[in-house]
Amino acid sequence: MRKSILSAMSAAASITVLSAAAVAATSKLPYQDPARSVTERTEDLLKRMTLEEKLAQLQSVWHQRRQMEDAKLKFIPEKAASLMPHGIGHIARPSEFKTPQQTAEFNNAAQRWLREHTRLGIPALMHEEALHGYVAFDATSFPQAMALASSWSADDVQEMYSVAAREMRATGAHWALAPVLDIARDPRWGRIEETMGEDPYLVATLGIAAIRGLQGEPTPEHGWDQRFANDKVVATLKHLTGHGQPQAGVNTAPAHIAPRELAEVFLTPFEAAVKLAHAASIMPSYNEVDGLPSHINQPLLRDIVRKQWGFQGAVVSDYFAIQELRSRHQLYANDAEAAKAALLAGVDMETPDPKAYPLLAEQVKSGALDIAVIDDAVRAVLRLKFRLGLFEQQEVVVAEADQTLGSTKSRQLAQSIAEKSIVLLKNDATLPLDASKIRHLAVIGPHADETLLGGYSSIPRQTVNVLQGLQQKLKGKAKVSFARGARITENSFLQTKSAATADSTDTSSTNALQAAAAKAIQQRSQHAGTYSMLRWNHDDTVAADPLENARLRAEAVALAKTADAVVLVLGENEGLAREAWADKHLGDRTTLELSADQQLLAAQVQAAAGDKPVVLVLSNGRPLTLGSLASQMPAIVEAWYLGQETGTALANILFGDVNPSGKLPLTFPRSAGHIPSFYNHKASSSRGYLHDDISPLYPFGHGLSYTEFSYSDLSISTPDVAAGAEALIKFQLKNSGKRAGTEVVQLYVQDPVASLTRPVQQLVGFARVSLEPGQTARVKFALPVNQLAFLDSQMRWVVEPGEIRVMIGSSSADLRLRGVFNIAGAVTDVSAARALQSRVNVSYGSP
DSSP, X not given: OHHHHHHHHHHHHTOOOOOHHHHHHSOOOGGGOTTSOHHHHHHHHHHHOOHHXXXXXXXXXXXXXXXXXXXXXXXXXHHXXXXXXXXXXXXXXXXXXXXXXXXXXXXXXXXXXXXXXXXXXXXXXXXXXXXXXXXXXXSOOOOOHHHHHHTOOHHHHHHHHHHHHHHHHHHTXXXXXXXXXXXXXXXTSTTGXXXXXXXXXXXXXXXXXXXXXXXXXXXXXXXXXXXXXXXXXXXXXXXXXXXXXXXXXXXXXXXXXXHHHIIIIISHHHHHHHHHHOXXXXXXXXXXXXXXEGGGOHIIIIXXXXXXXXXXXXXXXXXXXXXXXXXXXXXXXXXXXXXHHHHHHTOOBOOSSSSSGGXXXXXXXXXXXXXXXXXXXXXXXXXXXXXXTTTTOOOOOHHHHHXXXXXXXXXXXXXXXXXXXXXXXXXXXXXXXXXXGOSEEEEEXXXXXXXXXXXXXXXXXXXXXXXXXXXXXXXXXXXXXXXXXXXXXXXXXXXXXXXXXXXXXXXXXXXXXXXXXXXXXHHHHHHHTOOHHHHHHOSOOEXXXXXXXXXXXXXXXXXXXXXXXXXXXEEOOTTTSSOOOBTTBOOOOSOOBOOHHHHHHHHHHHHHHTTSOEEEEEEOSSOOBOTTHHHHOSEEEEOOOOOTTHHHHHHHHHTTSSOOOOOOSSOBOSSGGGOSOOSSOBGGGOSOBTTBOOSOSBOTTOOBOSSOEEEXXXXXXXXXXXXXXXXXXXXXXXXXXXXXXXXXXXXXXXXXXXXXXXXXXXXXXXXXXXXXXXXXXXXXXXXXXXXXXXXXXXXXXXXXXXXXXXXXXXXXXXXXXXXXXXXXXXXXXXXXXXXXXOEEEEEEOOO
């Protein structure tokens, strides 16, 4: 190893260092030639780079980026020269606190400087958050991920992420830190709203759609060298792995998951995303599994991800995660040791600032680290830059950035997806509301006059809150009155001196810039009608004053007595459930209950309303346990965080202009004591509790409609299906009600006798089917037998012979049709041929 290091160092030392102008004056070098392949260009550029230039490509700047911005958030070349003299791999979150025009101008200036003033002119990747839309001022804010998953619509997920990619590229960004593919099994965890639920098949299907929206459709002929279109970006799979079932629901805590369950459940969406969608980036999780933090899990990142799955993209660290190998996991004496361990495990890039990876230089020079490991990581970064066309890309058109973000068409899509994401949990003939019978509508709730967006949100160009949506719906027809009724938390961030009074032009002070940014956020929040971003970012969460809540409750009860109907909007907010990213910034809970003041408000409002319609609307990021409200409330709607068009979408559902079609992507437990509570459990886990009900409050896949659907005529093509073949499952669906509607049909299987215990149910297919009253559809699932493979006692993917039970219905607990087929013959190793998705076809008959 020593010899190879010295040889590489000698080669690096022999490089003639030219100025940027001198490089530009030479004839076109191979890496500058777009006609050459990605591999040719990467290898040519790599051999021209010094060690310092290579390490720069493995780093990003975030806090330091702010030092390159003046008081007007414009790029400062002099600062860039000192902060990234050898170039940079990423510039992190350049859109922060900027308008689309300011972001485009900054990105143009930064790229221009890198091309003209670094030796080799290597442009930077601009990475941004995009959990439920591009996280930037004026960008379109779609429903939060959990709400998005409630649509069970892969087509909409793909289109939504296409919008996010297009908006990002319009401002000069190239890399999205999304989607989140964590399997969520503990609703106490504050980040559960960022996930797409508890089921690996649902998450995999929606995750593949998200990646295709961000990156485009993969083409087999181009493989991992496929070029990105000008309106596409790199997708990042988050967070590998086990992040969604942390010990006690505490963020970043150890995940106590056995290897078989880890592979069969938690890794499945990531595997599908790599194999079927060619996701170009992966982010390891903060947590550990069996004592091994993901950022140093070489068996996972190299053996499974790269060798078994064939991943050829880049692995990027989570923010500060490499330093936390020392500070939180207490594994290393210093950041240099942590950096070496992470790099050897397969983490190609450090985020968000150069802290640990710059220390790799001395280890290479001392012979403690082979430069070949550095080269492998640099290759991964450069390949993405060539695939994105960054070396040829012209500057973005500043004027088009402002026109692209938050467009009318994107706003319409946000509304449509929000409507599909709303889940009707309960309805005792209360909904839809009849506008002709309402002269006075009471809208009551802590945040009914504000648009809650959830975590990883910015401030969209415009928002519609619940109160505004209902006022618009009943304009000229009825009076709409508002009472807050209670506060959940106090807006303590509005009283902070930095946010209220900051007016600094001292660009040398990071604190001054942050204070000015806080003021800008507050001003934009007031304009847009949402404090989501401030509440989610602010460290302190202050409980509401009970005496003030008593006064607000009295006002609400008085209003309920005078109204003809009540829409009661309760739940949580972004300060109560969020990412706990530091010991002083917590977001996980020990309870899933509504606050005591909200429970009291609900009881008193319902009593005051008497026999008048009362609709409970939940606005929240995690499943809630409703206690007596579940039985007492006549109608309950799960609205989650629905994005910028919340009010319009909800009003359309409540008054029947749109028929609800959302389905729960995870189980609602009866209490925190019922956790873990997920539908695909093992049979031995369901014995029961003393003096309590073990069943869920609302099961996975649950969601009601204003119409009725009938299931009939199940047929399975053949009773015996061989491994490698498909079971063809057909049935008829009819809208037997009086309204047009959409049903999400769900296909489950059970393996009742196997060599190892199997889940009592396993989702293997679903489809959204829209029908007019009386209309029928023939739904056909092609289920690959290899999709039913599991890991045997020797940890091999196997397909075993025997009976497979088929169950089809409206939810995991509402199964209308049952059948069986047999797997004929066993296959002992199907790793390469393991199927990850079934196919579905819907043919419609006449109404």
